[in-house]
Amino acid sequence: MLVSYKWLKRYVNLDDVTPEEVAEQMTRSGIEVDSIEKKDAEITKLQVGKVLSCEKHPDADKLNVCQVDVGEEEPVQIVCGAANVGADQFVAVSRVGGRLPGGMKIKRAKLRGVVSEGMICSLQELGFEGKVIPKKYAEGIYNFPNEYTPGEDAVPLLGLDDTILELDLTPNRSDALSMLGVAYEVAAIFDRDVRIPETPIQATERSSESMINVHVANTADNPYYGATVIEDVTIEESPLWLQSALMMSGVRPLNNIVDITNYVLFEYGQPLHAFDLDQFGSSEVSVRRAYDNEVMKTLDDQERKLSPEHLVITNGTTPVALAGVMGGADSEVSDQTGRVLLEAAYFNPAVVRQASRELGIRSDSSIRFEKGVDPNRVEASAARAAGLIQDLAGGTVLLPEAKVDELNRDETVITITLEKINSVLGTSLIVSDVLDVMRKLKFDVTENGETFTVNVPTRRQDIAIQADIIEEVARIYGYDQIPTTLPNTATTPGKLTPAQEAKRKARRYLEGAGLSEAVSYSLTTKEKEEALGFTDAESRVRVSLPMSEDRSALRTTLVPHLVDALRHNKNRNNYDVHLFEIGSVFHTSEAVITKQPDEKTYLSAAFMGKWFDHAWQGEVTDVDFFAVKGVLEGLLSTLNVENVELSPIEKEGCHPGRTAAVHINGEEAGFIGQLHPAVAKDLSLPDVYVFELQFDRLMAVSGGTVKYEAIPRFPSVERDIALVVNRDIQAGEIERTIQEAGGSLLKQVNVFDLYEGEHLEAGKKSIAFSLRYLDPAKTLTEEDVQAVHDQVLKAVHDRHEATLRQ
Template sequence: MLVSYQWLKKYIDIDDLTAEEVAEKLTRSGVEVDLVHSMNKGVKNIVVGKVLECEKHPEADKLNLCQVDIGEDESVQIVCGAANVAKDQHVVVAKVGARLPGGMKIKRAKLRGQTSEGMICSLQELGYEGKLVSKEYTEGIFPFPTEMTPGEDAMEALNLGDQVLELDLTPNRADCLSMIGTAYEVGAILGRDVKLPETTMERGQENASDYVSVKVDANEDNPYYGAIMIKDVTIAPSPLWLQTTLMAAGVRPINNVVDITNYVLLEYGQPLHAFDYDRFGSEEVLVRRAKDGEKITTLDDVERTLTADYLVITNGKEPVALAGVMGGANSEVQSDTKNILLEAAYFKGTTIRKASRELGLRSDASARFEKGVDPSRVRAAGERAAKMIAEIAGGTVLSGIVEFNELDVTPKEVTITLGKINGVLGTSIDTDTVKEILSKLQFTFELEGEMFRIFVPTRRQDIQIEADIVEEVARLYGYDNIPTTLPNTATTPGGLTEVQAKKRKARRFLEHAGVNEAVSYSLTTGEKESHFHEDADSLSRVKVALPMSEERSTLRTTLLPHLLDALSHNKNRSNLNVSLYEIGSVFHTEEETITKQPMETAMLSGAFMGLCYEHSWQGEKKAVDFFVVKGIVEGLLKELKMEGDVQFVQSEPKGFHPGRAAKLLVNGKEMGVLGQIHPSVAKEWSLPETYVFELNFHALVEGKGKEIRYSPIPRYPAMDRDIALVLDETVKASEVEKVIVEFGGDLLKNVALFDLYQGEHLEAGKKSLAFSLRYQDPEKTLTEEEVTKVHESVLAGLEERLGATLRS
């Protein structure tokens, strides 16, 4: 809901408060104001001008030379390219030195040899959105609809000094979907009265009942229908104040009659509809449920097929409006309309919601009926609109309102005790304070001891039970005034579960490693997942019974396709160095027809492309490769303190590059996979060389973590030995490391591979691996003989087990 500050001031005295202060008070009382934005988007020094002369530019067919009176001693010449500029128009002129939105400054200029001293402006150039500008002026300049005084400030006339409060309303606060409702809320906060619009008017001698009758067959859906007759109107553009007021509220002006119904909609929160009486087709208004297959062409010129669930306004024969949603094209107000049948009705919200949702037709009217309008203001809103039409469009309002009325306007009664209010809020509010709050809300009440019997006005249909009254007292008392107290029940200290703690550790580690978190849908397609599954038709996939689209038809069994989607999205926007991870659930089932919940498993996946490191000053670049990803996974396992035998075993899982992928084994149990995705798979996503990993996070967190043990810093020095071994190229470095550790005994503290060599000076089928070994005894200084003895045992074990020899 957009609330104009200047418009709000018509209903409540807030001259002593700025728009920002009103917004702050509303937000603190529970009606959140998202932002306050100014209608003036940097515009300065614009005035009213009168076009004295308008001739074609001698050097350009699409330009005009205009002599414009801007209230100064002499007129100025302005070159204007608008097709609709004409002599005797009153227009908006940005003088030399003026500012327009975006910081644009108007300067004296020469256009095709002619001097231009200023600019004749359109509304869009002054900051109004194109969708809010009247269709007549969506192209070209904006001429004022009435005579103005040349030289006067155009800011005020165009309402550019206004500020707009954007309310973010919860569904229960339908009362604030109107200016009067918002005024009541501000009045309750400030303790001030609300001034309601005047609805009394002079009426014609003729009776409305002589022209129209009202019959309602669906009285549960439509307990009130009022028809007002207005004769001899003149359809024309609305006055400027009405147009700018509607534009500030986010509504495009159409014509004076339609604009008035929209104005009253925003003012009262009550939807209205104006029919062209002469096009209506009869003197009878019949409200009924539609017939199955019945058709209506609505105001948006779309033919719609109806069902018996929808409520329609008919002329006794055919539908002329879809009740509470949109009028029909066959009876809309047009430029030659003379007589108006004005509808003010109350429709059941659930009926309107069903029609609006199923037809995909949502309007300001349907939104208000769905949430609930004030039944006590329906008739008053109709009279207010009729009065304005008579004043602005020059019509005559006929005597009486033709009504069907079974509407219950009895205030709802809620009882509550003072003790209940204080007990829920944890306060010690006294009776007088509660009475004052209820009076500010304009809730009438009776007090019997400590029992309040409250009669809630119909405009507040959200107030139903005791808890609603407690909330109202809390809001107006002030949330900041409610004391902070601890619960008086036995409590247990909070904390993270083990799974939550490990998720947090994993996230922190990966983000510190420069990997960003991604969040994706749990729904995908079998086609995408088939790139990573051996059996594309496996029954482990869970299909959605009623998918919203083919792209979201199955529950995912892997996170990888979603991460590849994210990489592709970034690549298409020239973000080429991207590293992402996601922790999320995957789903499997063994049933062809799902009769029970699928198995849900938490997975941790990552995807990398481009550079993992770049130092522009030193010119260093490091592209992501298998070992970068392997290092991240190893670091993650260390962070999670995984205990046991961790192995990376070369494998060729589906969707991965052969020779550049491995399975992760922990204590012999498969925990995941990592490597480069296959070039053909990367091509499906239009990706460059890409590396991924996917780990069974559920299994990882279930595993027992290593206990942290501390040992003193060694007092005695270590001795390092390097060995270069010649082995068969099929022997893995991990196998060599295991043998070294086995034969190194307690003195061997660290083993590190630092070189791999294949090529010249080595036999075919052989390779050289170089390791650095560190020996140390925490109790004494090792002698050369002791280290040599252990070292020779290591070499002997390598030769015996793996056929390794020292490289000469």
């Protein structure tokens, strides 16, 4: 919402308050002011000039040499290239030494040998946006519609002596979508009165209700419709003050009738529409739902196919307007209009919102009707517009208007106690403090002891419950005056939840390991997941109204998005990328969704390129399964997750020999592996390794008691053994057997070598282990170690038929 400070001052006395102070106090009170723009901040030496003569430049076809009266003894000569410049025009002239928006400085110049001492300006050059400039001045210079004194300051005439406040409104504050609504807000903040504009209408003997018959098919859709006939209007350019007000509000002036309806729209927040009564087609106004596939052409010259969900204004047979959204092209006001039918109505917000969304039309009118207009301003805004048309277009207003009126104009009544207000806000307000706030807001209130009964004006439709009244008290009393207090409930010191702490630990570890965190969309497609082997379509949740085909389902895994991120980097010549993400995935067991899906937290990572690259020492190591496995094991260790086992699996989309399931306490909690080379090739990627863990399950078993052991006082003994076993036996199985057989003296077992090849029987392999023995209470003797070591050798022989390699 753009608010003209000059316009706002017509309703509230702000002579002693600057726009900056208003912006500061409005922001403090809950309506944020995004920007403050002083329209004439960069303009100097801008005057009214009268073009006395205009002749073609002797050496340039597109230039004109003008003699311009600027209020001095002699006219100044200005060379102008605008095609619409001519004698006897009153124009805006920037004199030599003057400045224009954008930092342009006007200097004396010679154009093709002719001296030019100034610049005749267009509206664009004065800082107006092209979309708000009247079409007749879209190209060329601006001509004042009235005569002014040459040399007069042009800045106030053009409305440039103004400051524009841009409000960032929350959806509930629809009252501030009007100048009067903003005026009430500012008046409450600064404790001022609000001046309501008045435009008396001259009485006539005839009435609109004698000429127009209004019929509404369903008053739930349209509880109020008023039609006022205005005769003998003259269509012409609006006066400059009205054009300036609209342009400052971001609207292009068209003609006096349309400009007045737009002016009242911004003034009252009530949309109006003016029909050409002679083109309307009948004396009947009928409001109904559209027929299926009914077609009408709107003001933007687009043919719209309608449905029974849309409300239309008709002349009894043919639609002439889309109710609350946009008028029709066939009955719009034109230069030939002599009689106007002025519409003021209240439409059901839900009906307007649906039509606006389905037809893709977002207008100033629909925005206000969707949020709900003030029912007590509908007739007042029509009277205001009719009075302005009478004054500015010479119209004769026929009253009373023709109408259907079943509109509920009752105010909301809310009862609240002083104790309730103070308990919520943590304040010690007294009765007079609350009454003073209600007075500033212009709310009628009755007080009984410490109980307040508040009649909320219909202009504030955002206030419906006690909490809204408490918020108003806090806003106007001043958020900065509310004391700092502790909550009046039992409190505990703030700390991270176990889940938050686990996520933080995981992030810190992975970032320290050289991974970068990624954040991706929660929406995806089943094809993208199936391409990587995630084919569990039964657990996928599809979106009813997706924003695009690429965002048509909730994700069941994080891996595809991470792989997409790898592709994005690879396509930009960044080949060494290691990413992780902690995020939500969604699963359901229902074919037809009737309840919220299960939301789970997963932790996934994806790796490609080099894992280690030391250029000086010439060391280069590519990412491989074991590097990724090391990251995974380090992560689980950081989270204090124990009893972790990896077992080979075959997973669609992954390398058949380099993929393993991650088991925690015997239950599968994720997987680790390499993307299948064929899948990576289809994606134009090198070798890619990934892992994915169910983070919820990790959190359930992590965070156990950390046990600290003293540094051993006695030395350890290390023994290495190389065992020959069948090729299909896994090293992990042998390691577990060694641990069991070694008992309490065996502190550590590590695999350090694997050999397959000559000097071994076919189908055999050699696995070498390093064993460390330690007794924290004494120094181990050779006999102590040998006894346990023999148990280990016997156990691996009995269970795995392992023999020592000779």
